[in-house]
Amino acid sequence: MELKDFIEKFAEQFDDTDASEIKGDTVFKELDEWSSLIALSVIAMVDEEYDITIKGDDIRNSTTVEDLFNAVKAKA
Protein backbone atom coordinates (compact mmCIF):
# COMPACT_ATOMS: atom_id res chain seq x y z
CA MET A 1 0.00 0.00 0.00
CA GLU A 2 1.43 3.33 -1.12
CA LEU A 3 0.84 6.68 0.57
CA LYS A 4 0.64 8.40 -2.82
CA ASP A 5 -2.07 6.03 -3.98
CA PHE A 6 -3.98 6.42 -0.70
CA ILE A 7 -3.88 10.22 -0.95
CA GLU A 8 -5.29 10.05 -4.47
CA LYS A 9 -8.19 7.86 -3.40
CA PHE A 10 -8.78 9.97 -0.32
CA ALA A 11 -8.92 13.10 -2.50
CA GLU A 12 -11.47 11.47 -4.81
CA GLN A 13 -14.03 11.67 -2.00
CA PHE A 14 -14.08 15.46 -2.33
CA ASP A 15 -15.92 17.35 -5.07
CA ASP A 16 -14.90 20.97 -4.54
CA THR A 17 -11.48 20.52 -2.99
CA ASP A 18 -8.74 20.31 -5.58
CA ALA A 19 -6.67 17.14 -5.31
CA SER A 20 -3.52 19.29 -5.20
CA GLU A 21 -4.68 20.69 -1.83
CA ILE A 22 -4.54 17.23 -0.27
CA LYS A 23 -1.15 15.97 0.79
CA GLY A 24 0.21 13.62 3.43
CA ASP A 25 0.47 16.40 6.02
CA THR A 26 -2.96 17.94 5.30
CA VAL A 27 -5.08 18.34 8.44
CA PHE A 28 -8.12 17.00 6.65
CA LYS A 29 -10.77 17.88 9.24
CA GLU A 30 -9.88 21.55 8.69
CA LEU A 31 -10.76 21.39 4.99
CA ASP A 32 -13.91 23.43 4.24
CA GLU A 33 -15.56 20.55 2.48
CA TRP A 34 -14.92 17.97 5.23
CA SER A 35 -18.21 16.54 6.54
CA SER A 36 -19.67 13.46 8.17
CA LEU A 37 -20.70 12.25 4.70
CA ILE A 38 -17.10 12.46 3.49
CA ALA A 39 -16.01 10.61 6.63
CA LEU A 40 -18.46 7.82 5.77
CA SER A 41 -17.22 7.85 2.17
CA VAL A 42 -13.59 7.51 3.29
CA ILE A 43 -14.52 4.51 5.47
CA ALA A 44 -16.36 2.94 2.53
CA MET A 45 -13.49 3.71 0.15
CA VAL A 46 -10.96 1.97 2.42
CA ASP A 47 -13.26 -1.05 2.61
CA GLU A 48 -13.77 -1.16 -1.16
CA GLU A 49 -10.21 -0.40 -2.30
CA TYR A 50 -8.14 -2.15 0.37
CA ASP A 51 -10.61 -4.60 1.87
CA ILE A 52 -9.78 -3.16 5.30
CA THR A 53 -12.39 -2.12 7.86
CA ILE A 54 -11.67 1.12 9.69
CA LYS A 55 -13.96 2.76 12.20
CA GLY A 56 -15.19 6.24 12.94
CA ASP A 57 -12.67 6.24 15.78
CA ASP A 58 -9.77 5.79 13.36
CA ILE A 59 -10.86 8.96 11.59
CA ARG A 60 -11.27 10.78 14.89
CA ASN A 61 -7.82 9.75 16.09
CA SER A 62 -6.10 10.86 12.86
CA THR A 63 -5.02 14.44 12.32
CA THR A 64 -3.30 14.28 8.93
CA VAL A 65 -4.00 12.17 5.87
CA GLU A 66 -0.79 10.31 6.57
CA ASP A 67 -1.98 9.50 10.13
CA LEU A 68 -5.03 7.89 8.63
CA PHE A 69 -2.94 6.09 6.03
CA ASN A 70 -0.84 4.65 8.87
CA ALA A 71 -3.96 3.58 10.76
CA VAL A 72 -5.21 1.78 7.63
CA LYS A 73 -1.81 0.23 7.00
CA ALA A 74 -1.63 -1.05 10.58
CA LYS A 75 -4.75 -3.09 9.90
CA ALA A 76 -3.52 -4.58 6.63
Add this chain to the structure above:
Amino acid sequence: MYNPYSLEGKIILITGASSGIGRAVAVECSKLGAKVIITARNNERLKETYRMLEGDGHLLFTCDLSNPDAIVQLVSEIPIINGMVCNAGTNKMIPISFMKYENIQEILNVNTVAPMLLLKEVCKKKKLSKGASVVFTSSMAGVGAAATGNGVYTASKGAISSFLKVAALELAPRKVRVNAVCPGMTRTPMIYDDNVQDEELKKDMERYPLGRYGEPQDIAWAMIYLLSDASTWVTGTNLVIDGGLTIR
Protein backbone atom coordinates in the same frame (compact mmCIF):
# COMPACT_ATOMS: atom_id res chain seq x y z
CA MET B 1 -56.02 -2.92 40.03
CA TYR B 2 -57.36 -0.96 37.05
CA ASN B 3 -54.89 -1.17 34.15
CA PRO B 4 -56.09 -0.88 30.55
CA TYR B 5 -52.54 -1.59 29.37
CA SER B 6 -52.37 -5.00 31.04
CA LEU B 7 -51.14 -7.87 28.85
CA GLU B 8 -52.42 -10.54 31.25
CA GLY B 9 -53.35 -13.72 29.37
CA LYS B 10 -51.69 -12.68 26.10
CA ILE B 11 -48.97 -14.59 24.27
CA ILE B 12 -46.61 -12.28 22.37
CA LEU B 13 -43.91 -13.14 19.84
CA ILE B 14 -40.95 -10.76 19.78
CA THR B 15 -38.15 -10.88 17.19
CA GLY B 16 -34.75 -9.33 17.73
CA ALA B 17 -35.14 -9.83 21.47
CA SER B 18 -31.44 -10.31 22.25
CA SER B 19 -30.72 -6.61 22.75
CA GLY B 20 -31.95 -3.03 22.55
CA ILE B 21 -35.62 -2.35 21.94
CA GLY B 22 -36.51 -6.04 21.49
CA ARG B 23 -35.06 -6.96 24.86
CA ALA B 24 -36.79 -4.03 26.59
CA VAL B 25 -40.18 -4.85 25.09
CA ALA B 26 -39.84 -8.54 26.04
CA VAL B 27 -39.06 -7.67 29.65
CA GLU B 28 -41.82 -5.04 29.89
CA CYS B 29 -44.39 -7.39 28.32
CA SER B 30 -43.52 -10.05 30.90
CA LYS B 31 -43.89 -7.50 33.70
CA LEU B 32 -47.38 -6.66 32.44
CA GLY B 33 -48.44 -10.30 32.56
CA ALA B 34 -47.77 -11.59 29.02
CA LYS B 35 -46.17 -14.89 28.13
CA VAL B 36 -43.51 -14.02 25.59
CA ILE B 37 -41.86 -15.99 22.82
CA ILE B 38 -38.48 -14.44 22.14
CA THR B 39 -36.30 -14.97 19.08
CA ALA B 40 -32.94 -13.69 17.85
CA ARG B 41 -29.83 -14.93 16.12
CA ASN B 42 -27.49 -14.71 19.11
CA ASN B 43 -28.27 -17.52 21.54
CA GLU B 44 -26.10 -16.22 24.41
CA ARG B 45 -27.64 -12.76 24.47
CA LEU B 46 -31.11 -14.19 23.92
CA LYS B 47 -30.65 -16.35 27.02
CA GLU B 48 -29.66 -13.21 28.95
CA THR B 49 -32.98 -11.65 27.92
CA TYR B 50 -34.78 -14.83 28.95
CA ARG B 51 -33.28 -14.62 32.43
CA MET B 52 -34.55 -11.03 32.75
CA LEU B 53 -38.19 -12.02 32.11
CA GLU B 54 -40.70 -12.03 34.96
CA GLY B 55 -43.15 -14.86 35.52
CA ASP B 56 -42.98 -18.22 33.79
CA GLY B 57 -44.17 -20.02 30.67
CA HIS B 58 -41.98 -17.99 28.30
CA LEU B 59 -40.40 -19.58 25.23
CA LEU B 60 -37.08 -18.98 23.48
CA PHE B 61 -36.16 -19.79 19.87
CA THR B 62 -32.74 -19.05 18.46
CA CYS B 63 -33.16 -18.52 14.73
CA ASP B 64 -32.07 -16.37 11.82
CA LEU B 65 -35.22 -14.89 10.31
CA SER B 66 -33.37 -13.65 7.24
CA ASN B 67 -33.63 -17.30 6.19
CA PRO B 68 -37.21 -17.95 4.93
CA ASP B 69 -37.04 -21.62 6.00
CA ALA B 70 -36.31 -20.52 9.57
CA ILE B 71 -39.49 -18.43 9.53
CA VAL B 72 -41.59 -21.41 8.45
CA GLN B 73 -39.93 -23.57 11.10
CA LEU B 74 -40.45 -20.99 13.87
CA VAL B 75 -44.12 -20.46 13.08
CA SER B 76 -44.76 -24.21 12.97
CA GLU B 77 -43.45 -24.53 16.52
CA ILE B 78 -45.22 -21.64 18.26
CA PRO B 79 -48.71 -21.65 19.78
CA ILE B 80 -51.45 -19.23 18.67
CA ILE B 81 -50.33 -15.71 19.59
CA ASN B 82 -52.20 -12.56 20.61
CA GLY B 83 -49.47 -10.18 19.60
CA MET B 84 -46.28 -9.96 17.59
CA VAL B 85 -43.46 -7.42 17.60
CA CYS B 86 -41.43 -7.61 14.37
CA ASN B 87 -38.42 -5.83 15.69
CA ALA B 88 -35.26 -7.56 14.40
CA GLY B 89 -33.33 -5.00 12.40
CA THR B 90 -29.93 -4.04 11.13
CA ASN B 91 -28.18 -0.99 9.74
CA LYS B 92 -24.96 0.13 8.14
CA MET B 93 -24.33 3.71 7.13
CA ILE B 94 -23.27 3.72 3.48
CA PRO B 95 -23.12 6.77 1.19
CA ILE B 96 -24.96 6.19 -2.10
CA SER B 97 -21.86 5.99 -4.24
CA PHE B 98 -20.60 3.05 -2.15
CA MET B 99 -23.81 1.04 -1.92
CA LYS B 100 -23.35 -2.57 -2.97
CA TYR B 101 -25.90 -5.13 -4.02
CA GLU B 102 -24.89 -7.28 -1.02
CA ASN B 103 -25.37 -4.42 1.52
CA ILE B 104 -28.75 -3.53 0.07
CA GLN B 105 -29.84 -7.13 0.01
CA GLU B 106 -28.74 -7.82 3.59
CA ILE B 107 -30.42 -4.75 5.07
CA LEU B 108 -33.64 -5.22 3.08
CA ASN B 109 -33.71 -8.91 3.93
CA VAL B 110 -33.57 -8.38 7.68
CA ASN B 111 -35.58 -5.15 7.93
CA THR B 112 -38.22 -5.58 5.23
CA VAL B 113 -38.48 -9.06 3.73
CA ALA B 114 -38.29 -11.03 7.00
CA PRO B 115 -41.10 -9.09 8.75
CA MET B 116 -43.31 -9.46 5.65
CA LEU B 117 -42.68 -13.20 5.42
CA LEU B 118 -43.19 -13.65 9.15
CA LEU B 119 -46.56 -11.90 8.99
CA LYS B 120 -47.49 -13.98 5.95
CA GLU B 121 -46.59 -17.20 7.73
CA VAL B 122 -48.52 -16.50 10.96
CA CYS B 123 -51.56 -15.56 8.84
CA LYS B 124 -51.31 -18.59 6.60
CA LYS B 125 -50.84 -21.00 9.51
CA LYS B 126 -53.59 -19.25 11.47
CA LYS B 127 -51.33 -18.49 14.39
CA LEU B 128 -52.75 -15.00 14.98
CA SER B 129 -55.71 -14.98 17.37
CA LYS B 130 -58.79 -12.95 16.50
CA GLY B 131 -58.11 -9.38 17.66
CA ALA B 132 -54.34 -9.88 17.71
CA SER B 133 -52.01 -6.90 17.47
CA VAL B 134 -49.00 -6.75 15.16
CA VAL B 135 -46.35 -4.11 15.82
CA PHE B 136 -43.44 -3.34 13.51
CA THR B 137 -40.34 -1.49 14.60
CA SER B 138 -40.01 1.08 11.85
CA SER B 139 -38.08 4.30 12.37
CA MET B 140 -38.51 8.04 12.00
CA ALA B 141 -36.47 7.34 8.86
CA GLY B 142 -39.41 5.26 7.63
CA VAL B 143 -41.71 8.29 7.72
CA GLY B 144 -39.49 10.84 6.05
CA ALA B 145 -36.62 11.79 8.38
CA ALA B 146 -33.55 11.74 6.15
CA ALA B 147 -29.91 11.48 7.22
CA THR B 148 -26.84 11.25 5.00
CA GLY B 149 -25.49 7.74 4.56
CA ASN B 150 -28.78 6.22 5.72
CA GLY B 151 -30.39 5.54 2.33
CA VAL B 152 -30.72 1.77 2.41
CA TYR B 153 -31.99 1.67 5.99
CA THR B 154 -34.47 4.48 5.23
CA ALA B 155 -35.80 2.59 2.22
CA SER B 156 -36.13 -0.61 4.27
CA LYS B 157 -38.15 1.14 6.99
CA GLY B 158 -40.21 3.21 4.55
CA ALA B 159 -41.29 -0.03 2.93
CA ILE B 160 -42.49 -1.40 6.27
CA SER B 161 -44.26 1.84 7.21
CA SER B 162 -46.31 1.69 4.02
CA PHE B 163 -46.71 -2.09 3.93
CA LEU B 164 -48.37 -2.04 7.34
CA LYS B 165 -51.26 0.00 5.96
CA VAL B 166 -52.16 -2.69 3.47
CA ALA B 167 -51.69 -5.36 6.14
CA ALA B 168 -53.99 -3.39 8.48
CA LEU B 169 -56.61 -3.26 5.75
CA GLU B 170 -56.40 -6.93 4.86
CA LEU B 171 -56.45 -8.16 8.44
CA ALA B 172 -59.13 -5.79 9.77
CA PRO B 173 -62.01 -8.23 9.06
CA ARG B 174 -60.47 -10.52 11.70
CA LYS B 175 -60.00 -7.53 14.03
CA VAL B 176 -56.25 -7.99 13.77
CA ARG B 177 -54.52 -4.62 14.10
CA VAL B 178 -51.23 -3.68 12.44
CA ASN B 179 -49.19 -0.65 13.48
CA ALA B 180 -45.61 0.53 13.71
CA VAL B 181 -43.56 2.45 16.18
CA CYS B 182 -41.14 4.90 14.57
CA PRO B 183 -38.36 5.68 17.02
CA GLY B 184 -35.88 8.51 16.83
CA MET B 185 -32.32 7.69 17.84
CA THR B 186 -32.58 5.24 20.71
CA ARG B 187 -29.68 4.13 22.89
CA THR B 188 -29.26 0.57 21.64
CA PRO B 189 -26.17 -1.25 20.36
CA MET B 190 -27.36 -0.57 16.79
CA ILE B 191 -26.78 3.19 16.86
CA TYR B 192 -23.16 2.75 17.86
CA ASP B 193 -22.34 2.01 14.22
CA ASP B 194 -18.60 1.58 13.77
CA ASN B 195 -18.71 4.12 10.96
CA VAL B 196 -20.08 6.89 13.18
CA GLN B 197 -18.02 8.93 15.61
CA ASP B 198 -19.09 9.65 19.18
CA GLU B 199 -18.84 13.43 18.70
CA GLU B 200 -21.32 13.22 15.84
CA LEU B 201 -23.79 11.42 18.10
CA LYS B 202 -23.34 14.08 20.79
CA LYS B 203 -23.93 16.87 18.28
CA ASP B 204 -26.93 15.00 16.90
CA MET B 205 -28.44 14.60 20.36
CA GLU B 206 -28.50 18.38 20.78
CA ARG B 207 -31.06 18.58 17.96
CA TYR B 208 -33.67 16.79 20.08
CA PRO B 209 -36.14 19.23 21.70
CA LEU B 210 -36.44 16.94 24.73
CA GLY B 211 -32.67 17.02 25.08
CA ARG B 212 -31.73 13.35 24.90
CA TYR B 213 -31.85 10.19 22.83
CA GLY B 214 -34.55 7.61 23.55
CA GLU B 215 -34.08 4.73 25.94
CA PRO B 216 -35.26 1.27 24.81
CA GLN B 217 -38.04 1.42 27.41
CA ASP B 218 -39.42 4.64 25.90
CA ILE B 219 -40.09 2.66 22.75
CA ALA B 220 -41.18 -0.51 24.58
CA TRP B 221 -43.96 1.36 26.40
CA ALA B 222 -45.36 2.67 23.10
CA MET B 223 -45.37 -0.89 21.80
CA ILE B 224 -47.16 -2.05 24.93
CA TYR B 225 -49.91 0.45 24.25
CA LEU B 226 -50.26 -0.95 20.72
CA LEU B 227 -50.23 -4.56 22.00
CA SER B 228 -52.77 -3.92 24.76
CA ASP B 229 -56.55 -3.69 24.55
CA ALA B 230 -56.20 0.07 25.18
CA SER B 231 -55.53 0.47 21.45
CA THR B 232 -58.34 -1.75 20.14
CA TRP B 233 -59.45 1.01 17.74
CA VAL B 234 -55.96 1.82 16.45
CA THR B 235 -54.73 0.27 13.23
CA GLY B 236 -52.61 1.31 10.25
CA THR B 237 -50.67 3.98 12.15
CA ASN B 238 -47.02 4.91 12.36
CA LEU B 239 -46.51 6.13 15.92
CA VAL B 240 -43.52 8.49 16.02
CA ILE B 241 -41.58 8.41 19.30
CA ASP B 242 -38.68 10.77 18.81
CA GLY B 243 -38.30 13.25 21.65
CA GLY B 244 -39.76 15.90 19.36
CA LEU B 245 -37.05 15.72 16.69
CA THR B 246 -39.38 15.68 13.69
CA ILE B 247 -41.29 18.76 14.91
CA ARG B 248 -38.44 20.80 13.47
